[in-house]
Amino acid sequence: MSEILARLEGVSRIYQKGKEKVEVLHELNLEIPKGDFIAIMGPSGSGKTTLLNLLGGLDKPTAGTVTVGGAELSAMSNSQLSHWRSTNVGFIFQFYNLLPVLTALRNVELPLLLTDFNSKERVKRASIALDIVGLADRAKHYPRELSGGQEQRVAIARAIVSDPSLLLCDEPTGDLDRETADEILRLLQVLNREHGKTIVMVTHDAQAADYANRTLHCDKGTLEAKEAA
Numbered sequence: 001m002s003e004i005l006a007r008l009e010g011v012s013r014i015y016q017k018g019k020e021k022v023e024v025l026h027e028l029n030l031e032i033p034k035g036d037f038i039a040i041m042g043p044s045g046s047g048k049t050t051l052l053n054l055l056g057g058l059d060k061p062t063a064g065t066v067t068v069g070g071a072e073l074s075a076m077s078n079s080q081l082s083h084w085r086s087t088n089v090g091f092i093f094q095f096y097n098l099l100p101v102l103t104a105l106r107n108v109e110l111p112l113l114l115t116d117f118n119s120k121e122r123v124k125r126a127s128i129a130l131d132i133v134g135l136a137d138r139a140k141h142y143p144r145e146l147s148g149g150q151e152q153r154v155a156i157a158r159a160i161v162s163d164p165s166l167l168l169c170d171e172p173t174g175d176l177d178r179e180t181a182d183e184i185l186r187l188l189q190v191l192n193r194e195h196g197k198t199i200v201m202v203t204h205d206a207q208a209a210d211y212a213n214r215t216l217h218c219d220k221g222t223l224e225a226k227e228a229a
Contacts, residue, residue, distance in 0.1 A: 002033035005165060005198050006055055011064035012221075013050050024050045026221035027064070034165070037192040037199045039209035042218035048202040051218065052168045055200060056089045057081040069165055086114045090159030090197075094171040096151040098143040098158075104130060105139040108157045115162065129157035132195070133187060149180035156187060160197070167191065169201040173208055185211040 013025040024047040032038060040048050053059035054066050057073045066073045069088055073081060098107045109126040117125065130136050133153040143151055152172065159167060169188070173181035189211055191197040201212060209215045216223045 002035070004031050005034040005036075006030075006032040006066075006068045006200075008051075008054070008061075009065050009067075011054065011061045011066060013047070013054065013059070014062040023221055025054075025061070028221065028223060030216075030223060032198060032200065034198055035192070035196055037189070037211075037213045038201065039212035039215045040200065040202045040218050040223075041204065041206070041209055041215060046218045047221050048218045049170055051223075052170055052200065052202055055166070056091060056168050057085050086111060087162050088164050088166060090162070090164040090167045092152075092156055092159045092167060092169040092172045094174040096143070096148075096155040098151055098154060100143050103140050103142055104135060104146065104154045104157075107143070107154055108161050111158060111162050125161055126157070129161040130154070132160065132191075133157045147180075148176055149183055152176065152180075152184050153187065156184070156191075160191065160195075165198060167197050167199045169199060169203075171203055172201065173203070173205065178207075181205070181208065 008028055008030040011025055011028045012023060014021050014023045040051065042048050050059065054061055055068060057076070060074055071084060076084065105123065105126050108129050109122050112122040112125060127136065127139065130139055133156050135150060135153050135157065138146060138150060146154065173184050176184060185208055188199055188201070192199050203209055214225065216225060
């Protein structure tokens with residue numbers, strides 16, 4: 001039996017909008033085995049991003065528990081969550097959020113500034129991450145000197161530089177053309193299959209979802225396995 005990396009048990013998330021309460025997730029249960037690659041699809045407002053935020057410790061459930069790597073996130077303080085995120089989770093977004101005044105290498109190095117690594121070790125790890133995503137020769141380039149696909153590769157290198165066990169991807173190819181998107185998705189497959197990263201990816205793109213091991217459909221705060229066509 002595969003080791004379970006993440007588990008959500010009875011998770012609900014309710015937001016208060018004025019006098020109205022909006023339930024985004026309803027008593028959701030989910031187990032994510034270590035080494036899995038899950039795509040989550042569903043209409044806008046269905047709770048997909050909320051689910052990612054809960055798994056990454058960026059939000060807390062109204063009810064239920066979220067456990068990742070043996071740590072119960074729902075019981076942690078904000079400072080504990082911040083420290084936990086720095087070594088356990090990598091985030092990849094639709095927009096790359098690179099700092100334009102920093103080179104690719106320095107952008108990748110940024111998360112390591114929160115660690116105890118010295119400057120030499122940070123540069124070494126950032127260089128390895130850039131090599132993994134195929135951009136070792138672009139280390140000294142600034143974001144403006146890179147294509148969209150290369151910028152996303154730098155963002156992926158930044159997400160894996162601390163060697164997290166879990167990668168959370170929110171529409172990682174939403175700003176890319178089909179060919180470049182497929183290159184990024186193949187890279188995610190390599191990170192999953194060859195580097196053992198567990199990946200949860202939110203996407204509206206059915207072709208992107210095909211790269212995952214399985215697809216879940218999120219609607220009205222619940223999750224269901226998507227049937228194969």
